[in-house]
Amino acid sequence: MQIDFSDYAVGAGVATALANSSPAIRVRTSEMLGDPADLARFLAEHAVEPVGTRRITRRDLAQVHVLREEVRAALAATTEQEAVERANALVERAGRGPFLAPNEGGWRWRVGTAPGADLADELAVLAGSGLLAALHALGHDRFRACAAPECAGVYVDTSRAGRRRYCSPQICGNRLNVAQHRARHKREPSDTP
Template sequence: MPFSHDMVYSLSTVVDLINTSPEAGEHDGLADLADLETFVRLRQVSGVAALTRQDLAEVLELRQAFHNVFTAPDRTTAVSRLNTLLGRTRITPSLTEHDGFPLHVHYFAPGASVAEHLAADCGVALAHVLVEDEWERLRTCAAPDCSHVFVDESRNRSRVYCDSRTCGNRIHVAAYRARRRA
């Protein structure tokens, strides 16, 4: 399934958001307001006013809701979880060009909080993945010591590690060393 530019960007944003969770890494990547401000700046989330502690709380709740979609045991559960998330989100599609990006669609309503912004744009991107019956592309890393999520964009849906250079390489080297010892 070929993904459009804005869909790839939104999917990458939701993956990065989920992977800030302490369950996905060594520490909470959104432990405080400064972390949220950094995330918003690095992911170039547009149209966001000054952030508050309430924004942080809402984004942390959203992060867990997105994680629940990625880790759903089946398509029906993923659809139900995403519908619940989208049902709480004001969505107002509009075409826009900004920050050097080509024409694309934003789904968040004017004046939306950062959590609503992320829920709308990332939620709609995930909805497209599910509509295309590609939900199994939403994955968790197969490395035993990693729980990062990722979207498998490979043609044959064969990707199993969040990053082949780190997790994949580490697992392959360990297997090689085990074979050499045997």
């Protein structure tokens, strides 16, 4: 796998999606990576290459479940120093380089992965380098906690304006869901004896 440092939104997006795929994050969603087919779908959705050449095993899945806790810890780090250290550690798992690769008559910085690296290690390098490049370009205040009341998600805001509020705009940003949840919370005290 080759990862382009200037294209940090890809790796940061995978880091965010991976960290928030756990059933521990959203009260109302289940495990999003329950079997190898789910993981294959996740990789295809995020255009992670090379997917087609690799058979995803239960071992890969178990390793990715461990990885997502490490990615989440990097995203949720309370200090910039901790975020950098955790993201560096992700890249160190199988990172090779950096090196220059030709691009449209010029050159671009890239990081590669070790030959034969496990899927989880390749994902670690992709997520880690995305987090590092986003941190370098945008700053640690773009690493945030989701604003939805029922969600413990974390994310990197790589948008130009920097006004993203939810870990998953499609799910947590749904105003109706949020409003319904708030209404339910208000009723709860009278429901308990």
